[in-house]
Amino acid sequence: MNFLNPNGFWLLLLLAPIVLLYLLKLRRDDHPVSSTFLWQTFIRDRQANAPWQRLQRNLLMVLQMLFIAALVMAVVRPFIWREGISNDALILIFDQSLSMSATDEQPNRLGEARRRALEILDNLPDETLVTVIAAGSRPRTLLSLSRDKTLIRQSINSIQATAQVENLAPALQIASAISDRQPNPHTIIFSDRWDTLPERLALKGSYSFDQVGSKPDNQSIQALTYEPQPDGKNLNVFIKVSNSGVSESSRRLILAADGVTVHAADIQIPAHSDTTLVVNRISSSSQMIEAHLQPAFEGQDYLPADDAAFAVIRQPSPVKIALVGPGDYFLETALRLMPGLEISKFTADEFSGEDFALVIYDRSLPESGTAFPASNLLIISPAQSTEFFDVTGTVELPIPQIIDPADPLVAGLELSGTSILDAAQISTPGWANPLVIDAVSTVAPVPLLFAGETAGRRIAVLAFSINRSDLPLNVAFPIMISRLVRWLAPGSVGLVPTALAPGEILLLDDFLLTLPGSVNRLSVIKPDGSAEMLNTQQTPIVFAGTDQPGVYHIELDGSAAISFAVNSFSASESDITPSAPPAELLTEGGQNSAASQLAPHEGWRWAAVLALIILMIEWLLYHRVTLSRLLSMLHSRLGASELKSR
Amino acid sequence: MMLFDEAFLRRLEHLSLIYRSAARSRMQGERRSQDRGGSVEFADFRPYTLGDDFRRIDWNAYARLEKLFIKMYQEEQQINLHLLIDNSLSMDWGSDSKLIYAQRLAAAIGYVGLLGLDRVRLMPLISPGNTAQPFLSFSGKRSVLQLFAACKSISTVPTSGSALEHVNASLSFTSRPGIFMVFTDLFDYSWQTALNRLLDRGHQLVLINILSPDEIDPQLEGEYRLLDSENGSFIELTSDFETLHAYRSHLANWQSEWAQFCSKRSAAYLPVSSRLPLEDLLFNQMQTAGVLK
Numbered sequence: 001m002n003f004l005n006p007n008g009f010w011l012l013l014l015l016a017p018i019v020l021l022y023l024l025k026l027r028r029d030d031h032p033v034s035s036t037f038l039w040q041t042f043i044r045d046r047q048a049n050a051p052w053q054r055l056q057r058n059l060l061m062v063l064q065m066l067f068i069a070a071l072v073m074a075v076v077r078p079f080i081w082r083e084g085i086s087n088d089a090l091i092l093i094f095d096q097s098l099s100m101s102a103t104d105e106q107p108n109r110l111g112e113a114r115r116r117a118l119e120i121l122d123n124l125p126d127e128t129l130v131t132v133i134a135a136g137s138r139p140r141t142l143l144s145l146s147r148d149k150t151l152i153r154q155s156i157n158s159i160q161a162t163a164q165v166e167n168l169a170p171a172l173q174i175a176s177a178i179s180d181r182q183p184n185p186h187t188i189i190f191s192d193r194w195d196t197l198p199e200r201l202a203l204k205g206s207y208s209f210d211q212v213g214s215k216p217d218n219q220s221i222q223a224l225t226y227e228p229q230p231d232g233k234n235l236n237v238f239i240k241v242s243n244s245g246v247s248e249s250s251r252r253l254i255l256a257a258d259g260v261t262v263h264a265a266d267i268q269i270p271a272h273s274d275t276t277l278v279v280n281r282i283s284s285s286s287q288m289i290e291a292h293l294q295p296a297f298e299g300q301d302y303l304p305a306d307d308a309a310f311a312v313i314r315q316p317s318p319v320k321i322a323l324v325g326p327g328d329y330f331l332e333t334a335l336r337l338m339p340g341l342e343i344s345k346f347t348a349d350e351f352s353g354e355d356f357a358l359v360i361y362d363r364s365l366p367e368s369g370t371a372f373p374a375s376n377l378l379i380i381s382p383a384q385s386t387e388f389f390d391v392t393g394t395v396e397l398p399i400p401q402i403i404d405p406a407d408p409l410v411a412g413l414e415l416s417g418t419s420i421l422d423a424a425q426i427s428t429p430g431w432a433n434p435l436v437i438d439a440v441s442t443v444a445p446v447p448l449l450f451a452g453e454t455a456g457r458r459i460a461v462l463a464f465s466i467n468r469s470d471l472p473l474n475v476a477f478p479i480m481i482s483r484l485v486r487w488l489a490p491g492s493v494g495l496v497p498t499a500l501a502p503g504e505i506l507l508l509d510d511f512l513l514t515l516p517g518s519v520n521r522l523s524v525i526k527p528d529g530s531a532e533m534l535n536t537q538q539t540p541i542v543f544a545g546t547d548q549p550g551v552y553h554i555e556l557d558g559s560a561a562i563s564f565a566v567n568s569f570s571a572s573e574s575d576i577t578p579s580a581p582p583a584e585l586l587t588e589g590g591q592n593s594a595a596s597q598l599a600p601h602e603g604w605r606w607a608a609v610l611a612l613i614i615l616m617i618e619w620l621l622y623h624r625v626t627l628s629r630l631l632s633m634l635h636s637r638l639g640a641s642e643l644k645s646r
Numbered sequence: 647m648m649l650f651d652e653a654f655l656r657r658l659e660h661l662s663l664i665y666r667s668a669a670r671s672r673m674q675g676e677r678r679s680q681d682r683g684g685s686v687e688f689a690d691f692r693p694y695t696l697g698d699d700f701r702r703i704d705w706n707a708y709a710r711l712e713k714l715f716i717k718m719y720q721e722e723q724q725i726n727l728h729l730l731i732d733n734s735l736s737m738d739w740g741s742d743s744k745l746i747y748a749q750r751l752a753a754a755i756g757y758v759g760l761l762g763l764d765r766v767r768l769m770p771l772i773s774p775g776n777t778a779q780p781f782l783s784f785s786g787k788r789s790v791l792q793l794f795a796a797c798k799s800i801s802t803v804p805t806s807g808s809a810l811e812h813v814n815a816s817l818s819f820t821s822r823p824g825i826f827m828v829f830t831d832l833f834d835y836s837w838q839t840a841l842n843r844l845l846d847r848g849h850q851l852v853l854i855n856i857l858s859p860d861e862i863d864p865q866l867e868g869e870y871r872l873l874d875s876e877n878g879s880f881i882e883l884t885s886d887f888e889t890l891h892a893y894r895s896h897l898a899n900w901q902s903e904w905a906q907f908c909s910k911r912s913a914a915y916l917p918v919s920s921r922l923p924l925e926d927l928l929f930n931q932m933q934t935a936g937v938l939k
Contacts, residue, residue: 028869028882034739034861036874036881037833042896043881625886632891 001078004602008075014068022061063618070611078607079600084123086599087205089131089145089182091175092117094159095191096136097166098502098573102192102302104215110161112212113190117156120188121149125599131178132156135171135191137164137503144178163305163502163549163568168197179204195579209580216577217245217299219269220306222569224291226313228284235282235313239291243269244575249299255279257286266297286313288551288563306574310551310565312498318342319489322373324351325362325380330472334481335360341485358489363465374518376458376488381465382424388459389432393425398438398464400448409451409460409483410435413476420471423448423464432459451487456518460484496554499565500546506564508534508541508554525553527566650754654925661758661928661938663825665725666850666912726767726824727759728781728849730816731800732809733770735876736833737856738802742920744856745802748829751854753797754928755827758938760790768796769819771812771830772803780819804876810836813844823848831856833876838907851913852937855904858920862897864890 033039094113105112124130129145132155142155168191179185185205189197192213223240243249248270255263263279282289293307301307323332324346335343344356348364360378365386372387385391400415415436425446428434432452437445451460471477496511512519522534524543527550534541546552546566553563568574620627650658694703694714702716729752737745756766766789767781784793805812809830826849830837845851866885873880883889901917908915914935918927932938 028871030873030880031866031870032873032875033864034744034858035736035831035833035876036872036879037736038861038897038900039872039881039883039893041900042893043883045896046892625888628891629887632887 001080002600004077004079004600006076008072008077011072011075012068015065018061018064018068060618060621063614063621067611067614067618070607070614073607074604074611077602077604079602082123082599082601084599084601085120085128085186086125087128087184087186089129089179089185089205090120090124091131091133091178091185091187092156093133093135093168093171093175093187093189093191094156095166095168095189095193096134096159096162096164098161098163098305098568098570099166099192099303099576100212101161101163101305102213102215102218102576103304104213104217104302104576108161109192109212110159110190113210114156114159116210116212117188117190118153121152121156123599123601124149126602129182131175132159133171133174134159135166135168136162137167139167139171139174141174145182162547163566164547165501165503165570165573166191166193172197172203176202176204192576192578211578211580213576213578215300215302216575217247217249217301218303218306218574218576219243219245219249219251219293219296219299219301220303220574221291221293221309221567222274222571222574224289224309224311224567226282226289226311229280233284234280235284235286235289237279237282237289237311239277239279239309240274241267241269241277241293242274242571242574243271243299244577245299245301246271247299249301250297251301252294252297253277254292254294255282256290256292257282258288259290284313285315288312288565303574303576305549306568306570308549309567309569310499310549312551312563312565314498314562319357320344320355321485321489322346322351322356322359322375323362324348324359325364328362328466330477331360331362331380331466331481334472334478335485337478338482338485341489358485374457378460378462378484378488380462381468382426382461382463388454389426389429389461391424391426395423395425395438395441395446395463397421398423398446398448399440400436401439402436403434403445407433407435409487410449410480413480415471415474415476418469418471418474418476420448420464420469422468426450426461426463429454432461451484458488460488496562496564499567501570502547502549502566502568503544504546504566506543506546508543509539511554511562512536512541519556521555521557523555525555527551531555650750650757654754655757657925657929658754658757659761662762663725663727663755663759663764664936664939665825666936725764726820726822727756727764728820728824728826729756729766729768729797730813730826730828730830731768731770731797732828732830733772733800733802734831734833735802735804736831739875740858740860742858744831744858744920745800747856747918747920747924748854749797749800750924751856751927752827752829753794754924755938756784756793756797757790760784760787760793765824766793767820767824768793768800769816770800770803771809771816772805772807773815774803776803776805776807781816808836808840809834810840810843813840817843817847820847820849823850825850825852827852827854829854829856831861832904841907841913842911845911845913851908851911853904853908853913853915855901855915855917856920857917862894862919864893866890 094110096110100108100110100113102109121130126147129147130143130152131141131145132143132152134140134142142158143151146152168189175187179187187203187205187207188210189207190210190212192211194209194211220242221239222242223238226235226237228235237255239253239255241251241253248268250266250268253265253267254261262282265277267275267277269275289311291309295301318340320342321335322344323335325348327345332343335341348367354373356373356375358376358378359373360380362380363383365382365384366372382391398420400418400420402410402413402415405411423438423446427444428447428450431454432450434445434447434450436449437447448463449461451458466472490510496506496508500506508522512522519536522536522541523531524534524545525531526545527548532543532545534543549566549568551563551565554561694716698716704715707715731748731752733745737748752768756768759766763786766784768784769781773779782796826844828841828851832855841851841853866883868885870883870885871880872883904917905915914937916927916931916935916937918931928938
């Protein structure tokens with residue numbers, strides 16, 4: 001045994017006053033009595049029945065000496081050398097990817113990694129600073145440079161496996177930044193696959209790879225897609241099942257549409273190969289398809305998390321557009337050529353402004369005293385100012401010039417040869433970007449086409465009338481109209497993907513912009529039934545809770561609006577074959593980081609606990625008289641109250 | 647100096663000693679003996695044998711049974727009341743002296759005996775000079791003051807002899823059985839043997855075990871060297887609440903053993919505190935114990 005603070009042994013000198021006081025206390029007072037006859041018989045009987053009574057006087061002194069000795073042992077900080085980490089800083093990185101859910105370790109690979117990390121923690125010197133990083137698709141530093149073992153344990157125990165793809169690189173960058181600032185750091189990566197890591201890790205100090213997992217056997221669903229059959233009544237559903245194990249596997253595949261099983265098949269999947277199925281009896285009116293692999297008849301499957309797949313089937317719904325104005329043949333033709341639009345024509349006085357994704361005001365505006373509808377707007381050739389812009393006059397014979405050829409609304413369009421008779425003179429409002437201006441404006445650029453977002457909607461303004469130009473004869477015209485309409489009314493269906501990968505972020509701003517009216521409550525219902533409320537007042541509106549494979553439902557003001565699926569289709573994660581690091585690991589300094597280390601394992605805590613126990617025993621023994629008296633009083637009071645009650 | 651006031655003596659006049667054993671003397675007293683003597687009170691019949699007094703033949707019984715029977719009568723005889731006071735050094739201790747208590751108690755019981763025309767014989771356990779001396783004998787009411795003075799004159803005498811030796815010496819001065827009242831603290835290991843000797847002589851034993859309050863309930867807490875006033879020996883004691891509680895239990899067990907000893911031998915045992923009023927002892931406890939009535 002060694003001692004970190006051997007000077008503490010000087011405290012043993014405290015034993016001397018204890019012995020001295022004890023010797024002084026041994027003096028007794030002389031007390032004459034008539035006879036010691038009764039006392040002699042009493043003591044003789046007592047000693048016969050309880051021989052330890054003679055030791056009782058010495059016991060307190062012995063306990064006090066033992067207390068001092070235990071305290072001194074705590075102060076001198078004894079330690080023994082044990083194999084373990086002896087670095088000043090330790091960084092623990094836990095791979096949270098899908099393959100870490102494999103059950104070839106108990107309870108799973110990540111659980112085994114946690115257990116090993118806790119074992120390392122138990123043998124860690126008290127001074128070591130520990131950082132815990134959870135490496136999911138977005139790494140999280142759960143604890144940074146802490147010596148509190150309780151907190152470290154809590155952090156480690158809080159790490160759970162996800163359905164995400166392995167992404168250790170960002171976690172290694174964080175570890176690198178932390179290790180750079182620490183003397184003598186060591187990094188441990190807990191993962192099942194070494195081969196996904198870079199060849200050289202930019203980590204200061206030493207590092208080691210703690211590989212978990214031992215078995216490669218796993219079958220998974222790697223694809224679930226569908227396409228409508230030519231008659232449009234049914235769907236062809238494609239399913240790909242993969243076997244990454246070393247032996248053939250037999251599984252039963254169940255296919256369900258809207259919760260009803262429509263197909264079941266027993267499939268044989270050879271080792272290291274894929275099997276595909278096509279099922280063509282799914283009704284095209286179905287809204288959701290699920291595929292599940294039942295437990296294996298033959299072979300092992302150590303990762304059940306990838307045995308299910310989901311697909312959301314969306315029915316196309318046309319974008320409703322209102323065309324308000326006297327009518328324009330070229331404009332109407334351009335709109336009709338665009339698929340997925342439902343165009344309604346109105347005159348200015350008959351339009352009520354409800355339930356349209358886009359309202360096109362062509363040479364018209366809402367009647368005075370009437371507000372614009374809450375939808376997105378395309379205003380063509382406004383005659384007067386509106387709440388969104390000011391019309392200050394007319395520009396004669398403007399020459400169109402595209403300001404930013406890279407803007408997606410006007411990219412690749414050629415408008416310079418377009419002839420325009422006149423256009424409304426509008427100064428670009430603050431919310432808008434000018435896309436096309438009058439090239440010959442002398443004072444300030446006069447926009448001929450500008451667009452932007454304001455008051456929760458998208459607005460585009462074409463300052464000139466189509467029929468007072470030859471723009472319809474320009475090949476750019478239908479393209480420009482198409483781009484403007486798609487930007488103004490993209491169709492909510494296309495803005496939310498039908499499927500996402502686990503951990504992928506979903507942005508909902510564009511989706512909400514396409515909706516008529518405003519939304520007060522926006523929530524996403526996850527596959528487990530829990531709901532996450534999103535704040536519609538902040539931008540961007542982000543939903544990042546795509547950790548669970550399954551079907552998610554977006555609800556607007558309590559009503560179901562649209563659904564999407566999250567699937568863990570990752571061949572790399574479903575291939576759970578563990579890979580070990582090469583025999584020699586090299587750090588940047590060329591030192592072998594796999595060498596075992598000896599670390600001091602202190603025992604002062606045990607000595608402190610022992611001192612406390614001895615102190616308690618000594619206190620109890622010293623106060624035996626008082627405690628006996630209290631007990632006796634209590635006993636007699638209880639007896640008296642019993643008598644009274646009788 | 648009077649040990650008692652007039653009122654107390656008057657109350658004592660109502661008491662009398664109870665004799666259970668066949669202890670008798672040739673003198674006439676007020677106590678009934680089991681001898682079938684020549685008094686007028688008929689007791690029983692027995693068959694006539696050659697040599698019986700023919701004047702005692704019951705002719706009525708002969709007429710009925712045609713057999714000769716003689717009458718037997720209760721004979722009233724005097725009893726010897728022995729009062730043995732332990733005057734070892736341990737008896738005279740503290741403010742509630744056990745010796746003074748024994749003196750007063752013996753004087754009171756002796757007074758009752760004198761009034762009952764019994765012969766009262768007083769003796770200290772340890773005679774002055776440790777030489778055996780006969781009992782002081784008293785008889786009749788005329789001897790009351792002498793009895794009181796004799797009781798009061800008994801003082802402690804240091805001795806190295808055991809209680810057995812002293813009791814043997816006193817027994818040598820007793821010829822006929824009687825009531826033997828012993829007033830002692832029993833602080834000697836040979837008392838049981840001594841009392842057995844006494845009982846073997848046919849005496850009716852009344853053992854009055856007198857203890858002082860600080861022997862019954864010592865108020866000691868701490869580290870002590872207890873010094874024995876009799877022999878100068880000492881013992882070391884660490885006394886605390888638990889120790890005192892155990893001591894009281896030990897005392898109770900010790901007295902219980904003495905009670906059993908006396909009960910087995912048809913003797914009366916009375917453990918008393920030297921602080922107990924004599925009236926309580928004489929008029930309550932002794933009557934309950936069957937010593938007085």
